[in-house]
Amino acid sequence: xxxxxxxxxxxDIAGMDTERLRAEFLVDGxxxxxxxxxxxTHIDRMIxxxxxxxxxxxxxxxxxDVGTPHFFDAREMGIANLGGSGTVTVDGRRFTVANxxxxxxxxxxREVTLQSDDxxxxxxxxxxxxxxxxDIPHRLIAKGEAKPxxxxxxxxxxxxxxxxxxxxxxxxxxxxxxxxxxxxxxSVWNTMPPHLHERRMEAYCYFDLAAADRILHLMGRPxxxxxxxxxxxxxxxxxxxxxxxGAGTGPYAFVWGMTGENQAYTDVxxxxxxxxx
Numbered sequence: 001x002x003x004x005x006x007x008x009x010x011x012d013i014a015g016m017d018t019e020r021l022r023a024e025f026l027v028d029g030x031x032x033x034x035x036x037x038x039x040x041t042h043i044d045r046m047i048x049x050x051x052x053x054x055x056x057x058x059x060x061x062x063x064x065d066v067g068t069p070h071f072f073d074a075r076e077m078g079i080a081n082l083g084g085s086g087t088v089t090v091d092g093r094r095f096t097v098a099n100x101x102x103x104x105x106x107x108x109x110r111e112v113t114l115q116s117d118d119x120x121x122x123x124x125x126x127x128x129x130x131x132x133x134x135d136i137p138h139r140l141i142a143k144g145e146a147k148p149x150x151x152x153x154x155x156x157x158x159x160x161x162x163x164x165x166x167x168x169x170x171x172x173x174x175x176x177x178x179x180x181x182x183x184x185x186x187s188v189w190n191t192m193p194p195h196l197h198e199r200r201m202e203a204y205c206y207f208d209l210a211a212a213d214r215i216l217h218l219m220g221r222p223x224x225x226x227x228x229x230x231x232x233x234x235x236x237x238x239x240x241x242x243x244x245x246g247a248g249t250g251p252y253a254f255v256w257g258m259t260g261e262n263q264a265y266t267d268v269x270x271x272x273x274x275x276x277x
Contacts, residue, residue: 001178004067005041010221010241025219026228027235031124036060036114038127043239044201044259050233052117053086053195054119062123063112072109076132078166078178079103079114079125080255082207086123089113090138093165098152100143102228104173106136117132125255126205128257132174141165146179158192159184168263183251190254194245194276195268200260202238207253213250220245222271243271 001082008016008024011150014022018216024167030037030050035060038049047066051058077090081097088095102269116122144234146165152158166178179198181190209232218262219242220226228236230246238244240260 002038002040003044003089005237007041007043007239010112010224013220013226014224016226020170021226022228023270025173025237026180026230027237028231030126030234030235031233033122034058038065040065040157041237042076043237045131045201046201046257047127047129048203048235048237048257049129051114051125051127052122053104053114053116057115058252059111059113061109069207069220070110072105072106072107074131075129076107076136076174076176077105077127077129078173078257079105079127080165080178080180082126082255083124086125087115087117087126089115093138095140096142097140102141102178104136104139104141104171105167106138107132108135109138113139126207126255128176128178128203130176131260132176139171141171146170150190152187152192154184155185156192157187157220158189158191159187160190161183173263176265177263178255180253180255182253183248184250188247189245190261191245193273194222194243194271196222196241196243196271197260197268198240199214199262199267200258201240202244202256202258204236204238204244204246205255206234206236207254209252210250211247213248213252215246215248215252217244217246222275223277225276268270
């Protein structure tokens, strides 16, 4: 049975303690060896998932948890490999997937199989799935095909490279946007200064973070912020009404996935740091 997160309003977070805040906005435990895990959120009906195949492949395709005969009858998905090399097979079509490659699975797929090339260095697949109203072909987006954008400054400890994978300028989809951001050496801040995008939600999957380190992820309304302490492999669900920014105690990267009214990456409302509370 897929776990469900129902989401909360901006007014709700004022009375939330740490455990309630984490239950509503943080997903952990996605990357279990030899298993597939999915979490369904009512925030724009995104599903986040993780899979770590070992000696045997892992398969999915049933729509029992989404109310359709097959998982992809009305959905699309991005699958990012955050581990060792592996393969993603969609209805018999095999994609060889290296670290930081992404596979787009379009509406209408029947079965997806995930496999690691070497169980000692397994692939680690992170998935974002959202509702889709059009059929777009499955495809591989290799790391070298992603569109990079360098943001921030070393002097402000927020220099980072944002790589767009599933995006109208790289690989089209129906409503999903997906990419990977890497912090430059010595930089700690992501999405700084922060912003809001009222027409899209976002999910952050933090990875390549040492076991002893943590991310302090800030969320909430600009005038009523809260924080989540996030470990490697954790996912933060960011509603459209919330800022999303964070700082790490060590090097890290994150996968961002968005869905909503549009795919305009620049459709954001900036928030000045001085206005945060």
